[in-house]
Amino acid sequence: MVPRRGALRLRHPSGCELLLDRETLELPSDAQQLVVLLPADRETVRAVDRLGDRTPGRLRAV
Template sequence: MAATPGYERLARPVGLLDGHRPNLVRYVLSDPRARAAYPDRDRVADQQVAWLKGEVRRNDPHAAEPAADLTVLAGPAFVDRMAAPAGPTDRTGVDRMLHPEAGALRLAYEILDLPDADEQRLVVLLPADDATAAALDRLAGRRPGALRAV
């Protein structure tokens, strides 16, 4: 996983980037801090497992290892979701997050497929409302309304 400095400021304080190989599905299913960070943790977990399930079905070699690890690490919280009927995965939406420094955030996401042989994805997060935009500006030490990314 690669991340921008802005994402690191967002994710590191909640523990999402802890460990050798950070992984959102592992964090959401096995880290107790995820319940505090994601008020809709069960929905986020369902969504993340659905993405992983799709990768496992496509025989993605990078998905098999995390799936095997989560079977042991998260147990029924993961296994039951993997066994549930597959539905469509959301490519856009809004996730709520409670950040220890920035407070309540609403983050709009969009998942973009990259045109390469590795089938990588780019996940774009943007503030979903003015309050979140202002909180993220404070978190980044940025002047409100400044250019965020190019």
């Protein structure tokens, strides 16, 4: 089942709250879909940076 598009609010085990936008990319040649989760606000961007202990503002595949 493909998740709905729109905002998804999660509470990470570390205690921080994450607000993620769900986007669905359709791949018609393969009849497949790819669901992408993107930070929906600056607080989530900062929380993800802290959780991953990485350079702030850089994207990475999860």
